[in-house]
Amino acid sequence: MFHIPKQGQPFCPLWRFLIAWWHQFQLRPQSYDSAELDSSAKILLDAQSRFLRVNSDLNFIIEGHCDERGTREYNLALGEQRATAVRDYLVIQGIDPDRIKVISYGKEKPAVVGSNNMAWSKNRRAVTVID
Numbered sequence: 001m002f003h004i005p006k007q008g009q010p011f012c013p014l015w016r017f018l019i020a021w022w023h024q025f026q027l028r029p030q031s032y033d034s035a036e037l038d039s040s041a042k043i044l045l046d047a048q049s050r051f052l053r054v055n056s057d058l059n060f061i062i063e064g065h066c067d068e069r070g071t072r073e074y075n076l077a078l079g080e081q082r083a084t085a086v087r088d089y090l091v092i093q094g095i096d097p098d099r100i101k102v103i104s105y106g107k108e109k110p111a112v113v114g115s116n117n118m119a120w121s122k123n124r125r126a127v128t129v130i131d
Contacts, residue, residue: 060101062102064079
């Protein structure tokens with residue numbers, strides 16, 4: 001049986017791995033041209049910030065992604081806005097900005113291939129990856 005450490009307790013290496021894997025989560029903005037974080041995104045980021053405060057030796061990358069609509073340049077800029085919105089929220093939560101890298105992939109790395117609303121909604125995202 002697994003034991004989940006209480007807040008403030010150190011994580012064993014196995015838990016650090018599992019939590020690092022789990023925190024490769026994705027935030028999905030509602031609108032195709034939006035970088036705004038909704039309440040469910042903020043709940044996920046609050047949990048992530050707690051994890052990152054306890055594990056202050058971890059650095060991470062925030063990737064911004066878009067759907068296939070729009071020009072390459074537009075989507076690169078929007079992807080950066082999405083990743084920056086996540087970074088800014090985590091910094092407000094007390095995470096050192098020197099630990100965070102931001103990168104935009106625009107529409108270059110879709111999570112789902114397709115030209116429909118389902119695919120587009122899955123591709124509008126910010127992904128946080130432990131570095």
